[in-house]
Amino acid sequence: MTRSRLLWPLLALVALLLLNLVFTPSFFALRIQDGHLFGSLVDILRNGAPTLLIALGMTLVIATRGIDLSVGAVAAIAGAVTCTHIATTGDAIGGMALALGLCAVLGLWNGFLVSVIGIQPIIATLVLMTAGRGMAMLVTEGQIVTVNNDVFAKVGAGFLVLPIAILISLAVLAGVALLTRRTALGMLIEAVGVNPEASRLAGVRSRTIIWTVYVFSALCAGVAGLMIASNVNAADANNAGLWIEMDAILAVVIGGTSLAGGRYSLTGTLIGALVIQTLTTTVYTIGVPPETTLVFKAAVVIVVCLLQAPRLTRTFRVPVPQKAGA
Amino acid sequence: MRKTITTALAAVLLAAVTACGGGSGGSAGNSSDDTITMGFAQVGAESGWRTANTKSIQESAKSAGIELKFSDAQQKQENQLKAIRSYIQQKVDVIAFSPVVETGWDTVLLEAQRAKIPVILTDRAIDSDDTSLYKTFLGSDFIDEGKKAGKWLVENSDGPVNVVELQGTTGAAPAIDRKEGFEAETKSNPDIKIVASQTGDFTRSGGKQVMEAFLKSQPDIDVVYAHNDDMGLGAIEAIKAAGKKPGTDIKIITVDAVKDGMTALANGEINFIVECNPLLGPQLMDLAKKVVAGEEVPERVVTEETTFTQEQAKAALPDRKY
Structure with a gap:
């Protein structure tokens, strides 16, 4: 079931990569530059790392039938706090710790609104989506804060052969996979997504689980914000992580996770995030005119989503006997 | 009260999720007669240039004694349209804005014209056949x-x-x-x-x-x-x-x-x-006062600008304000 759902996004990814190969024969070329790998594929991994990380947090939130719209704003806050701290004290580690601590608090706030007050997730996180960017602007006083710090620059632009950013994202992916798939946690999250009340009556601590996923999502957004700011050595409160919540949700959906909650695929999210970043890089590489960029992206996304639609899948595939869901 | 909050939230939701204008979250007008009230719809804070521009406008409004209502459109035309409509509802004395994109402004500017509120374009022009829709355009070439x-x-x-x-x-x-x-x-x-x-x-x-x-x-x-x-x-x-x-x-x-x-x-x-040059603030306030007083202003005001080579930059850098 899961495998066939991943087939189409995977094919889309391969097709995009092949398209690039046709237009730019050297697209897959990799070489060592200053002790690290250098090439278009490496760019895709590095630029896709923040989206992947945020999409991971989003996957768990969506699995509980929630959604977190505030991730872009939280990312902007993380970058703003860190860069402002570095600009005034020169202390990168302290700045990053401060930013992530703040992100955890913001996640607690989201989780509080959703799990304790019982506000619908889309409304609850919308509060921070709008207000959060304002907070980031306040921190930076509306200016772009430029920093020059070797430690901080490593997070988003550094390399250990591979980009450090993607290594962080993949490590988080592996951690989440182990924690939720090797223990009962993943099942509990899905149970909450199917029916929070029923799972509570069955002894699952729904409230704690919902609260936890929102904190996790905010932390992921925070780290992604650090990557985004570090990549250009500047905190741009207005643009950092702008609309990244949409990219993240799209990555999750392309990966086959249902927005109705109760089921999620981490591998799918990984593929989804890669498809989205490859799409962006493709636009630049093959030279799609800027005026038609959005149409091109929309067309690819629509095709991928249509191919995943159960009705279409049934029409185009050899019928496999399967029981209808309740 | 609750209704206002609901309307405001709906407007925010519209701005965030869809792409249609026409929100109506503004409150009724409260402009006193002596001071000039200016509604300014900024593009966003997308670059260092823009933030210098914003700062210049805010500071010179204060020193010129003009009450400034400022909004940030985050590079979205629909947000800017909404801001301008709310300025019209609030009956400000003059509206100034830097259009995010060149086209699609005729309707909202016509609304401003009907409400007899003069419009000044700053920094960016619009693409419209009807030049009577705005009083003047202040900005770079x-x-x-x-x-x-x-x-x-x-x-x-x-x-x-x-x-x-x-x-x-x-x-x-x-x-x-x-x-x-x-x-x-x-x-x-x-x-x-x-x-x-x-x-x-x-x-x-x-x-x-x-x-x-x-x-x-x-x-x-x-x-x-x-x-x-x-x-x-x-x-x-x-x-x-x-x-x-x-x-x-x-x-x-x-x-x-x-x-x-x-x-x-x-x-x-x-x-x-x-x-x-982003420091348009003083010129803008001058124009605003003239326009509100009903004086004639030129249709196009160009800001003064130069170029820099590496040597010139070294010399000019210590005195730069932004």
Whole structure:
């Protein structure tokens, strides 16, 4: 079931990569530059790392039938706090710790609104989506804060052969996979997504689980914000992580996770995030005119989503006997 | 009360999720008769230039005794339309705005005209046949900026030159005009070829990502022409990561001359910057007072601007305000 759902996004990814190969024969070329790998594929991994990380947090939130719209704003806050701290004290580690601590608090706030007050997730996180960017602007006083710090620059632009950013994202992916798939946690999250009340009556601590996923999502957004700011050595409160919540949700959906909650695929999210970043890089590489960029992206996304639609899948595939869901 | 909150929330939701204008979250007018109230709809805070521009407007409004209602559209036309409509509802004395894109303003400006509120365009023009919709346009000549950039390249290049262009936000006046001016000026020299051109949305990360892709897809890049400093600064990071030296291996021309850009120019990482002056505030307040008083104002007011080479940047940098 899961495998066939991943087939189409995977094919889309391969097709995009092949398209690039046709237009730019050297697209897959990799070489060592200053002790690290250098090439278009490496760019895709590095630029896709923040989206992947945020999409991971989003996957768990969506699995509980929630959604977190505030991730872009939280990312902007993380970058703003860190860069402002570095600009005034020169202390990168302290700045990053401060930013992530703040992100955890913001996640607690989201989780509080959703799990304790019982506000619908889309409304609850919308509060921070709008207000959060304002907070980031306040921190930076509306200016772009430029920093020059070797430690901080490593997070988003550094390399250990591979980009450090993607290594962080993949490590988080592996951690989440182990924690939720090797223990009962993943099942509990899905149970909450199917029916929070029923799972509570069955002894699952729904409230704690919902609260936890929102904190996790905010932390992921925070780290992604650090990557985004570090990549250009500047905190741009207005643009950092702008609309990244949409990219993240799209990555999750392309990966086959249902927005109705109760089921999620981490591998799918990984593929989804890669498809989205490859799409962006493709636009630049093959030279799609800027005026038609959005149409091109929309067309690819629509095709991928249509191919995943159960009705279409049934029409185009050899019928496999399967029981209808309740 | 609850209804107001619900309406406001609905408006926010509309702004965030969909792309249609027409929100109505504003409260009724409260302008006193003595002081002039100005509604200003800013594009966003997408670059260092823009924040300097915002600061100039806010400060000069204060010193001119004009009450300023300020809104930030985050680079979305629908947000700006909504802000202008709410200014009309609040019955401000004059509306000023920097249009995000060139087209699509006729309806809302007609609404302002019917409400007898004069409109001043700042920094960016609109594309409309009806020039009676606004009183005056205060801002730079973007085509001329593009031409200045092109002229420097023509004068400072010999042999074949491959140029990659980092465009601003698609559809924005400065992006369209700076491209046009640059192309017009470099056309005279058949050796200069623009081999790739993409939008970097006027941001550093945009400039960096596009430049990274260019460095892989274009075998030979001699010059980067970026429509603003921030994209140029992003391109510098990408060029460094590719093991090349910005300013030497690949020459960089940008527009704007904000502080970070000027610093890079003085350090030899950028080669030439065409200035685009953001400090329009004092001129804007003057015009606003005249317009409200019913005086005649010229249809087009151009801001004074210059260009910087690396040596000039070193000399000018200590005195720069932004």
